[in-house]
Amino acid sequence: MKxxxxxxTLALAGFIAAPAFADTYAITGGTxxxxxxAGKIEHGxxxxxxxxxxxxxxxxxxxxxxxxxxxxxxxxxxxxxxPESVFGLNEVDAVYQTQDSAITSTHFxxxxxxxxxxxxxxxxxxVNRVEGVTRAVIAPGNNSSILQGRGSVISLxxxxxxVLKDPVALFVTLGEAGQKTAGGARAGALMxxxxxxxxxxxxxxxxxxxxxxxxxxxxxxxxxxxxxxxALKGEMPVVVQxxxxxxxxxxxxxxxxFKLKLIVSGGAEGWMVADELAKAKVPVILNPTRDLPExxxxxxxxxxxxxxxxxxxxxxxxxxxxxxxxxxxxxxxxIAVSNGLPWLEAVKAMTLNPARIYGxxxxxxxxEAGKDADLVVxxxxxxxxxxxxxxxxxxxxxxxxxxxxxxxxxxxxxxVKPDAPAMPPAYSGN
Amino acid sequence: xxxxxxxxxACSAVVVALALPAFADSPAANPQPDFSxxxxxxxxxxxxxxxxxxxxxxxIRHVTIYTGTGTEIxxxxxxxxxxxxxxxxxxxxxxxxxxxxxxxxxxxxxxxxxIHSHLGVYPSPGVDALSDGNEATMxxxxxxxxxxxxxxxxxxxxxxxxxxxxxxEILPGSANLFGGRxxxxxxxxxxxxxxxxxxxxxxxxxxxxxxxxxxxxxSHGQFPSTLMGDVAGYRQAWADAxxxxxxxxxxxxxxxxxxxxxxxxxxxxAEVLNGRVRVQMHCYRANEMATMLDVAKEFHYHIAAxxxxxxxxxxxxxxxxxxxxxxxxADWWGFKMEAWDGIRxxxxxxxAGGACAMIHSDDENGIQxxxxxxxxxxxxxNRVGLNISEAHAVMWMTLNPAKALGxxNLxxxxENGKDADLVLxxxxxxxxxxxxxKVFLDGALVYDRDDPKLQPRSDFELGKLxxxxxxx
Numbered sequence: 006m007k008x009x010x011x012x013x014t015l016a017l018a019g020f021i022a023a024p025a026f027a028d029t030y031a032i033t034g035g036t037x038x039x040x041x042x043a044g045k046i047e048h049g050x051x052x053x054x055x056x057x058x059x060x061x062x063x064x065x066x067x068x069x070x071x072x073x074x075x076x077x078x079x080x081x082x083x084x085x086x087x088p089e090s091v092f093g094l095n096e097v098d099a100v101y102q103t104q105d106s107a108i109t110s111t112h113f114x115x116x117x118x119x120x121x122x123x124x125x126x127x128x129x130x131x132v133n134r135v136e137g138v139t140r141a142v143i144a145p146g147n148n149s150s151i152l153q154g155r156g157s158v159i160s161l162x163x164x165x166x167x168v169l170k171d172p173v174a175l176f177v178t179l180g181e182a183g184q185k186t187a188g189g190a191r192a193g194a195l196m197x198x199x200x201x202x203x204x205x206x207x208x209x210x211x212x213x214x215x216x217x218x219x220x221x222x223x224x225x226x227x228x229x230x231x232x233x234x235x236a237l238k239g240e241m242p243v244v245v246q247x248x249x250x251x252x253x254x255x256x257x258x259x260x261x262x263f264k265l266k267l268i269v270s271g272g273a274e275g276w277m278v279a280d281e282l283a284k285a286k287v288p289v290i291l292n293p294t295r296d297l298p299e300x301x302x303x304x305x306x307x308x309x310x311x312x313x314x315x316x317x318x319x320x321x322x323x324x325x326x327x328x329x330x331x332x333x334x335x336x337x338x339x340i341a342v343s344n345g346l347p348w349l350e351a352v353k354a355m356t357l358n359p360a361r362i363y364g365x366x367x368x369x370x371x372x373e374a375g376k377d378a379d380l381v382v383x384x385x386x387x388x389x390x391x392x393x394x395x396x397x398x399x400x401x402x403x404x405x406x407x408x409x410x411x412x413x414x415x416x417x418x419x420x421v422k423p424d425a426p427a428m429p430p431a432y433s434g435n
Numbered sequence: 436x437x438x439x440x441x442x443x444x445a446c447s448a449v450v451v452a453l454a455l456p457a458f459a460d461s462p463a464a465n466p467q468p469d470f471s472x473x474x475x476x477x478x479x480x481x482x483x484x485x486x487x488x489x490x491x492x493x494x495i496r497h498v499t500i501y502t503g504t505g506t507e508i509x510x511x512x513x514x515x516x517x518x519x520x521x522x523x524x525x526x527x528x529x530x531x532x533x534x535x536x537x538x539x540x541x542x543x544x545x546x547x548x549x550i551h552s553h554l555g556v557y558p559s560p561g562v563d564a565l566s567d568g569n570e571a572t573m574x575x576x577x578x579x580x581x582x583x584x585x586x587x588x589x590x591x592x593x594x595x596x597x598x599x600x601x602x603x604e605i606l607p608g609s610a611n612l613f614g615g616r617x618x619x620x621x622x623x624x625x626x627x628x629x630x631x632x633x634x635x636x637x638x639x640x641x642x643x644x645x646x647x648x649x650x651x652x653x654s655h656g657q658f659p660s661t662l663m664g665d666v667a668g669y670r671q672a673w674a675d676a677x678x679x680x681x682x683x684x685x686x687x688x689x690x691x692x693x694x695x696x697x698x699x700x701x702x703x704x705a706e707v708l709n710g711r712v713r714v715q716m717h718c719y720r721a722n723e724m725a726t727m728l729d730v731a732k733e734f735h736y737h738i739a740a741x742x743x744x745x746x747x748x749x750x751x752x753x754x755x756x757x758x759x760x761x762x763x764x765a766d767w768w769g770f771k772m773e774a775w776d777g778i779r780x781x782x783x784x785x786x787a788g789g790a791c792a793m794i795h796s797d798d799e800n801g802i803q804x805x806x807x808x809x810x811x812x813x814x815x816x817n818r819v820g821l822n823i824s825e826a827h828a829v830m831w832m833t834l835n836p837a838k839a840l841g842x843x844n845l846x847x848x849x850e851n852g853k854d855a856d857l858v859l860x861x862x863x864x865x866x867x868x869x870x871x872x873k874v875f876l877d878g879a880l881v882y883d884r885d886d887p888k889l890q891p892r893s894d895f896e897l898g899k900l901x902x903x904x905x906x907x
Contacts (some may be wrong), residue, residue, distance in 0.1 A: 097648070099771035129769060296594055297559040297799055304560075306901050329769040334808060339867030390807055390867050391814040410778045412767070414748075418780075418819060421751050422786035428747070 009085035029054045030403065031067040032382060035076025038349070040083055040357045041371035051081060053378040056401035061372050072403075074179035074383045082352055082377035083370055085335070086359035088290045090271060090328045092130055092141045092159065098329070107146025107153075114203070116228035117154030119145045119173045125164040129329055131408035134161045136332030137387070137394040139379040140169070142363060144176050144244070151183040151194050152201060153223075156234060156244075158365060160379075162285070162399035173363050174268070175236045178246045179287060180302050201225055202263045242266040242363065244290070248273035249302035256316060258322035268362055270324075273303035276310045279317035288362045293341035293354075308344040308384060315350050316399025321360040323351070338426055339388035351388060377401075441603045460640070474711060475687035476702050481582055485621055492516040495859060498538025503545035503833040503848030507826035513543055518878035523849045537871070542783060544829050545848050546601025546856035546874065547805050548836040550715070551742050551761045551795035555558055555605055556581050556602045558589030560895075568646040569608035570615065571651050574659060575672050577640060578614035578699035581605045585628045588655035590704055591799040591892040596882050597615035597890070598623045598803035599858040599871035602633060604840055606641045606742075609717040612659070612668045614641035616703055617715060619840055622890040623876055637713050637841045639739070640703055642669070644727060645773050666726060668694075671735035676704030681870060705752035711738040713841055719773035721749040728757050743767075743779045744785075751788020760791035760839040764801070765808040765815075773787035782831060783816020793835040805832050810865035825865055854878075 030053040037049030039061055049063040067073070090224070090255075096103035105122040120143060123248050139161055142333040145154030157171035168306060179194050187194035204223040208230040214220040223230060235241035245256045249273040257278075260267035267339075269275060272289040275282060282289060298304040323341070325333045338351035346354075360370030369377045378401040385392040395402040416433045419426055426433070468676065493515045500511040502523060513520065514526040529535045556568035567584035570576040585605055595603065601622050607614035616640035620631040623627035644665065653660025659668050679701035686694050706712040714731070718724050718741045731738050740760035745768065747754060747761035754761055763785070768777025778784075785792040794809045796802035813828040837847025846854045855878035862869040874882035 028635060097769060097772055097775055132768075248834070259602070294800060296803070297590055299559045299561055299799075299894065301560055301562070322770060329765060336811070336867055340807075343868045388866065388867060390810040393814070413776055414778045414780050414784075414819065416749055418784065420786045421748065425752075 007288070008323060023157070028069040029068055029399075030074055030378075030398070030401075031068070031071040032074045032076050032081060032380075035081040035382060036080045037061060037081045037372060038083075038161060039351060040349075040353055041373040043373070048077075049081070051372055053380075053401050057214055057377055058372060058374055058378045058380075060374055064394040071275075074382065074396060076395075080383045080385065080387060081372065082381055082387055083139045083356040084118070084381055084399065085332070085355050085367075085395065086370070087138055087141040087324065087328070087331045087334070088322045088359040088362065089144040089156075089324050089326075090331060092133070092161065092328055092331075093120075093125055093127045094119050095129055096124075096129060097226065100377050102433065106144075107148055109148040110228045112145050112228075113154070113174060114150035114152040114225065116226070116232035116402055117145050117147055118157065118172055119143060119154070120157040120159075121169060121423040123159065123168070123173060125159075125167050128409045130161050131172045132329070132410055133331045134397060134404055135394060135406050135408050137335070137381040137383070137395065137397055138331050139381070140369065141328075141331070142173060149186065151186050152177050152229065154177055157353070160400060162402055162404065170363075172232075172235075172241065173365075174242045175232070175242050176244045176246075176362045176403075180249060180252050180271070181300060182246065189254065191255075195259060197224075198259065199262075201229075202233060202237060205230045205237055209234055209237070211232065230433075234356055236265060237263060238254035238278070239264055239266050242268050244268045244270050247272045247302075248278040248306075250274040250305065252302065253278050254281065257281060257287065257307050260285070260287070272314070273310065273334055274305040275319070275377065276307070277305055279289045279319055282314065283318040286320075288322065288326050288358070289314055290322045290359075290362070292324055292326050292337065293344075293346070294337050298358060308340070311341045312345040315346060315354075320358055320361060321350075321354050323354045335387050335392075336390060339390070344386060348388065349384065451545040461709070462722065469691055472711065472858075474706065475683045476706065477697075481632070481856050482578070483628055483634045484627065484629045485625075485632055485634055486879060487518045488879035490518060490528055490855075490875075491513070491522075491534050492532060492877035493534045493536065493875070493878065493880075494531075495525060495538045495543055496527070496858070499542045499543065499863075500849065501826045501829040503829055504850065505824070505827045505830060507824070513849055513857065513877060514721075515857070515878040518855055520849050520851055520853050520855050521622045521740040521855075522851060533675045536724050536859065539861060540862070542851070542860040542862055542869070544806075544858050544860065545775065545833040546858055547599045547832045547847065547873060548840070548847060549595070549600050549603040549802050550740065550793060550839055551797045552595075552802055553608065553656075553797070554591040554595060554603065554799060554802070555568050555585030555587060555589045556607065557799075558586050559591055566697060568665070569610040571608070571610035574577050574611050574648055574652055574668055575613045575700060576615050577606075577613040577672070577701075579607065580618065580638075581607045581615060581641075582618035582628050582632065583616065585620075586830060587625050587628055587631060587798070588893045588895050590896055591802070591895060592622055593624070593891055594799075596874055597801045597871060597884070598866075599806060599860075599874055600802055601856040601858075601874065601876050602837075602840075602846060603883075604843070605803070605838075606639065606715060606717065609641070609643035609647045612643060612648050613672060613700075613704070614643060616712065617641055619842065621769060623881060624893075624902075628802045632647065633842065633845075635842075635845070636701075637711060637791070639704070639713045639715040639840070640707050642714055642716040642727075644716065644723045645715070647721065660846055662723070664729065669730055670733070672704060673708070673736070676701050680705035680708055681798045695860075707736050707832055708734065710737070713737075713839075715742055715839075717742045719743050719745045720776075721746040724750060724767070725753060726817040728753065728759065730879065739841070740791075741775075743797070745781065747790070747792075747816060748784035748788075749776075750780060751785045754785065754804075755788065756791035760789075760793060760835060761785050762793045762795040762836065762839065764797070764814075765794065767813040776795065777905070779812070779815035780819060780821075782812040783821045785830075786823065786827075787816070787821045787858075791838060792830045793839065795836070806860075806864040806869070806871075807867055809868075813865065824864075829864075
C-alpha cells in the first residue's frame with residue numbers, strides 16, 4: 006500500500022506466462038480463501054483440471070504437465086458473481102439501439118426473458134471480467150408492469166455455452182416504481198400481484214378449459230400465466246425490488262400467502278425488519294454504500310444496513326447497481342467492512358452468497374474439489390482499492406487479461422510522455 | 436482518539452517559528468482572476484455571511500502529513516491557530532491553551548475540495564419539488580445562479596463532510612450551453628446558502644459541450660440539435676457579450692448619464708471576458724475540448740477546467756499548453772456515447788502529460804469517498820508504470836481543484852497562512868478501510884467520527900421513527 010513498486014513488478018513481469026488454454030493449472034503459494042469447510046489456507050495450492058477445481062489444500066500433489074501459477078504473497082478467492090446485471094444487454098446506456106434489457110409490453114410481463122438477446126461479445130463483459138467478475142445473474146426490465154420478467158445466469162468466459170441457467174428467477178418491482186406502474190398506489194401494486202398469482206393458480210388447474218375458452222378471463226396473457234408457475238411451486242425464487250421497511254413487510258406477507266421463495270433486492274431499510282427477514286429466511290441483495298435518504302422510501306438508508314442484516318442472520322449479497330462498473334463491488338465490500346462487517350462476510354457477499362441465493366452453490370461459489378473453476382488470483386486484499394486481479398479463471402480457463410479500456414490506454418500511453426511518437430495514435434498497431 | 440488540553444509549555448510564537456519554509460510553488464495551472472480593477476457592474480447581490488465556527492488553537496502531532504503540495508512529512512506536526520495553518524513541520528512544542536491531538540498511526544491531508552457537485556440543487560430526497568439544477572428552458576441561461584437553487588438542508592452536505600469534503604463548487608446542470616453561475620461553498624451546516632458561501636471565491640460559469648444540450652433542445656426541434664449548433668451558440672453569445680461589455684466599459688469611464696440597461700445573461704458572460712468569472716465546462720471528448728480551447732482564444736477568455744473530460748488522456752499536452760485543468764472520475768464510463776472511451780488511467784495520464792488533473796464527484800455518493808476514488812486512479816496509473824507518489828496524488832483532491840476554482844491562495848494545501856481546512860484520517864486515506872476521523876474547517880472541528888455531537892444532521896433528517904430508535 007505504501008509504495009507502488011510491488012504493482013510494477015507484478016504487472017511488468019508478465020505474471021501469467023501460461024498458455025491461455027492449457028487444461029491443467031496449479032496455483033501455488035497463495036493465501037486461499039476457500040469459503041468452504043477448509044476455510045483459509047496459507048501457502049495453499051489449487052488444482053484446476055478440465056474446467057473444474059480438482060484439489061485444494063496446503064499439501065496437494067501437482068499433476069504432471071500442470072501449468073504452474075505462482076501466487077506467493079497473493080490472495081485467491083472464488084470469482085465475483087453479480088447478482089443483478091444486464092451484461093450483454095446494455096452496451097451504451099444512453100444509446101437505445103444497444104439496449105435489450107427492458108420492454109414496454111402488457112402481453113409479455115412475467116414471461117419476458119431477455120436472455121435470447123444477450124450479446125456475449127459485448128465489450129462491457131471483458132472490462133469487468135479482467136477485474137474478477139466471472140458470473141452474473143441477468144435481470145430483466147418491463148417498463149409497463151410490476152412483473153418485470155425472468156432472468157438467467159451466465160458465465161462471462163466466452164461466446165458459447167455461456168447461459169448456465171435460464172430462467173433462474175422471477176423479477177418484480179414494488180415500492181415507488183411499482184406504485185407508479187400500478188396506477189398510483191402501493192396497495193394497487195400488491196393487488197395486481199395478488200391477482201396475477203391467483204389467476205396463475207386458477208389457470209394451472211384449468212388449462213384444458215382455458216384452451217377451449219371455457220374459463221373466465223385473466224388479466225395476464227398465457228405466456229405470463231405459464232411463467233408464474235415455477236414461482237408458485239417454490240421452484241424459482243422471486244426477486245422483489247423494495248426499500249421501505251413497510252414494503253418489505255408487505256411483500257413478506259405476500260410471499261407467505263403464496264408460498265413464494267422470496268429474495269429482497271434493494272432493502273435500504275431492511276435493517277429495521279432484519280429479524281423478520283431472518284425468521285422468514287429471506288436473503289437481501291443490497292448496495293452497502295447507501296446512506297442518504299435519496300427518496301421517501303429510503304429515509305432509513307444507512308451504512309449499518311449490511312452489518313445489521315448479517316448480524317441478524319440474513320443472507321446478504323452485494324450489488325453495485327451499474328453493470329458497466331460491476332467490479333466496484335470490491336470497493337463496496339471494503340466500505341462495508343470499514344463500517345463493521347467482518348471481512349470474510351464481505352467477500353462471501355460478492356461470491357458465495359449470490360450463488361447460494363440463486364441456488365447455484367452446488368456448482369460454484371467456493372474453492373472446493375468438484376466446483377467450477379471460477380476464481381481470481383488477487384495482487385493483494387481484494388477489497389482494497391490498490392489491489393488488482395492478476396489472473397482470472399473462469400470454468401478453468403485462464404482469461405486473457407485484455408479489454409477495450411486497456412487497448413485504449415496502451416494506445417495513448419506513449420503520447421503522454423515527453424518523446425511521443427511522431428505518427429498519430431491510430432498507427433499504434435493496436 | 437481523545438482531545439486533551441496541555442498545560443502551558445511554550446508560547447505559540449515559538450511554534451510558528453519552527454515552521455518549515457514555505458513549500459515551493461507548484462506551477463500555476465491557471466491565471467488568477469483579474470481583481471485589479473473593480474467591475475463596472477453592480478456588486479454581488481448575495482454576499483457571503485459565512486463566519487468560521489468557534490475554534491481553539493489545535494496541534495496534531497506525530498502524524499503522517501500529505502501537505503497537498505506533493506510533499507509527505509512522516510511523524511509530522513501541524514498547528515492550526517486563529518483559523519489558519521500556523522505551522523507544518525516536526526517536533527513542535529504545544530503552546531499555552533493549545534488543544535493537542537495525538538496523530539500516531541494516522542494521516543492528515545488538506546480538506547477535500549470537490550469542484551463538481553450538485554448537492555443542494557439536486558438534493559436528497561430526489562423528488563421533483565427539490566429538483567432545481569437545470570433551467571432547461573433555453574440553451575443560454577447564463578443569468579441564473581446555482582446559489583439561488585441550493586437547499587442548505589440537503590443531508591448530502593453532512594455525508595460529504597463526513598467523507599472529508601470541506602469546500603465544494605455547486606454547479607447548475609449540463610442541459611444548456613450556458614447553464615448559469617456556480618457557487619463555491621464552505622461545507623458548514625447553515626440555514627442559509629449565504630452562510631456557506633466561500634468568502635472571496637470567484638464565481639464560476641457552467642458551460643456544457645456535447646450530447647446534453649443538443650439532445651435537450653434538438654429533441655424539441657429547437658436550436659441547438661448538433662455539435663456545430665452547440666459551437667455556434669457559444670460563439671454568438673460571446674460576440675454579444677463583447678458588445679455589451681464595451682457598452683458598459685464606455686459608460687464606466689466617466690459614469691455620466693444613466694448606465695446602460697442591465698442584461699443579467701450578458702453580464703455573467705462579460706465578467707468571464709473580464710477574468711472575474713471562471714469557466715467550468717462539462718466536456719467529454721478530446722476533439723470537443725480542443726474546439727472549445729479555440730473558441731476561448733477567439734474571444735479572449737480562459738477555460739479554468741473541463742469537467743468529466745473522459746477523453747482528457749488523449750490531449751494532456753494541449754490542456755497543459757492552455758493552462759486548462761481536467762476534473763475527472765476515477766472510472767465512470769459507458770453510460771453514454773461520449774463516455775464510451777473512459778479508462779481507469781485517465782487522471783494519472785493527464786497528470787503525467789503535464790496538465791493539472793483532479794478528481795471530481797458529480798455524485799452525492801461519490802463525494803463521500805473522493806479519497807478512495809483518488810486511490811483507485813493512482814493505483815491504476817502506477818500499475819502501468821507512471822510511478823506517481825501518494826503525496827502527489829493527494830493534490831488531485833486538494834490543491835488542483837483549489838487552483839481551478841481560483842482559491843488556491845486561500846485553501847487546498849497545508850501551508851502557513853492558508854485556511855486551516857484539513858482532515859485527520861484514521862489511517863492511510865488511500866485505503867478503503869480508512870475514515871475521515873476529524874474534519875477541520877477554518878481551524879474549527881466541524882466533524883468528529885467519535886463524537887455524535889459533532890455529526891451534524893439536517894432538519895430533514897429529524898423525526899424518522901424507527902431510525903431514531905423511538906419505540907412505539
